[in-house]
């Protein structure tokens with residue numbers, strides 16, 4: 001679908017070792033891009049890298065495991081990618097985590113873990129990517145969630161941090177629209193990844209029943225939307241929050 005669309009482009013993807021991020025890495029590589037993907041652990045990154053080389057040994061792809069909230073690590077990463085491939089065109093802030101604990105039982109540390117990764121890492125990675133994106137008139141794509149649009153019955157830090165991602169997307173888009181850098185986000189509905197595999201079966205069923213298209217999304221559904229937003233076809237789109245959710249609306253969500 002996006003064959004040759006990204007020839008010569010350099011893409012950085014956080015949370016790229018599995019799930020939605022891995023589908024995006026595969027999609028951009030197939031579209032001709034060079035890709036640096038980040039993972040939580042070196043071993044999972046190495047495993048994902050081996051799987052990609054299995055698909056095509058000629059893919060230009062590298063992986064790193066860094067703390068996405070560490071200012072110096074982010075600076076060093078973008079410097080290294082530009083030194084290797086000469087440019088940076090797309091940043092996909094995709095890494096994220098959930099914590100479905102009821103507010104009265106929620107620990108401060110759980111709040112910090114979710115908000116640091118889902119929110120502060122997006123700030124940190126964007127801050128240090130922007131100087132490079134200004135040079136290439138590149139773009140940022142953030143992975144938000146329908147939870148940030150509608151809220152959820154439990155797990156307050158997740159919808160709070162994802163709403164912040166949507167607000168940061170709109171604000172960054174506003175700041176950089178006249179400088180040629182576009183910033184958009186995607187709000188996935190329920191997508192069949194490890195994150196959803198850990199939900200109890202009854203919850204999966206009742207949430208699944210509320211999706212008008214009667215299926216969970218696949219990681220590729222979200223990756224395709226990312227590639228569209230990164231492509232020239234989206235050159236007049238900035239500040240958008242694209243819901244990719246099979247029509248999901250949380251009217252019947254279980255408590």
Ligand code: NAD
Nearest residue numbers: 015016017018019020040094095096145188190191193195
């Ligand atoms: P996943 O759990 O399969 O993957 C999460 C990715 O984030 C992994 O690559 C992991 O390495 C990375 N990650 C986790 N903790 C990290 C940390 N502390 N530091 C660095 N990287 C870390 O999840 P997924 O479903 O593919 O989710 C990807 C994004 O999509 C997340 O932002 C998530 O909130 C969002 N999302 C998912 C769904 C869904 O239903 N799966 C719905 C809406 C939004």
